[in-house]
Amino acid sequence: MYAEERQQAIGTLVSQRGRMSVAALAETFGVTTETVRRDLALLERIGQIRRVHGGAVPAGSLTVGEPGMAERDQTRAEQKERIARCALTYLPPAGGSVIFDAGTTTARMMPELPGDHDLTAVTNSVPIGARLASMTAVSLILLGGRVRGVTQAAVGEDALRLLSTLRVDVAFIGTNAVSVDHGLSTPDSEEAAVKRAMVKAANHVVVLADSSKVGREHLISFAPLDSIDVLVTDSDISAESTTEFQDHGIEVVIA
Incomplete structure (x- = not known):
């Protein structure tokens, strides 16, 4: 799997699951935790995810707004x-x-x-x-x-x-x-x-x-x-x- 494909798949998985840990992503995609952290940093820069302690959540998960x-x-x-x-x-x-x-x-x-x-x-x-x-x-x-x-x-x-x-x-x-x-x-x-x-x-x-x-x-x-x-x-x-x-x-x- 190319890096771009893996990053897209990581973004999709985080969106579906709501939260994924670095360790779980590394195991899922067969890469090191350092590689996952680099992927997450890139995905955060483009606004697809937000990094949190030990993993990532969808970009819209950290919010201050409140629906009626x-x-x-x-x-x-x-x-x-x-x-x-x-x-x-x-x-x-x-x-x-x-x-x-x-x-x-x-x-x-x-x-x-x-x-x-x-x-x-x-x-x-x-x-x-x-x-x-x-x-x-x-x-x-x-x-x-x-x-x-x-x-x-x-x-x-x-x-x-x-x-x-x-x-x-x-x-x-x-x-x-x-x-x-x-x-x-x-x-x-x-x-x-x-x-x-x-x-x-x-x-x-x-x-x-x-x-x-x-x-x-x-x-x-x-x-x-x-x-x-x-x-x-x-x-x-x-x-x-x-x-x-x-x-x-x-x-x-x-x-």
């Missing part, structure tokens, strides 16, 4: 539906307590919640809160604060103050991105602070993230991998990423 609710809700909708249904298996027994983070995937859990399941539920999401308020078996704690229009989530000191006093059985957390090096991340600092407090308040943390978010990194990390107990994702996650997460003690569940 409508756009996110329509993206990978089928996978999100399966992930939400699968995540319901981690609900605590009747009488338990949960946090539902704002997000289009966590919101998909609402229609599937058993109507007679006695639950104390905490959320900063306006649409999730509205749905939970109509369930007679649910005792709802709605976090206050400024509501971000782009995510319809309450953020700020009021939400953080209440979360600092809570301890719940399970937190169902959404994220814009998840990677080995950067953990869970999101573009907005106030939203990151609330998510960080939610993770801290939970005995068990279940992350709902479709595979397009795996290997991506946003501006602000709000939780390291060792704070996650379960990652519920879809079957498009790569075997390499699955192994990396499992090596960090995370239960990876394919919905």
Whole structure:
């Protein structure tokens, strides 16, 4: 294989997988790690990939932008539906307590919640809160604060103050991105602070993230991998990423 062909193939593989390590690329193409690093440097110069510690991610993976609710809700909708249904298996027994983070995937859990399941539920999401308020078996704690229009989530000191006093059985957390090096991340600092407090308040943390978010990194990390107990994702996650997460003690569940 000529160098140009290998570089094109590397760029394609990184785009498909979301993240590839230098070692894995070297093994795949039968070259040295030094050769791979030179290839990645070239691909980064032409804007096809971005180099990260130990490997590479697609050029668009390191972002500060944030799509609106409508756009996110329509993206990978089928996978999100399966992930939400699968995540319901981690609900605590009747009488338990949960946090539902704002997000289009966590919101998909609402229609599937058993109507007679006695639950104390905490959320900063306006649409999730509205749905939970109509369930007679649910005792709802709605976090206050400024509501971000782009995510319809309450953020700020009021939400953080209440979360600092809570301890719940399970937190169902959404994220814009998840990677080995950067953990869970999101573009907005106030939203990151609330998510960080939610993770801290939970005995068990279940992350709902479709595979397009795996290997991506946003501006602000709000939780390291060792704070996650379960990652519920879809079957498009790569075997390499699955192994990396499992090596960090995370239960990876394919919905």
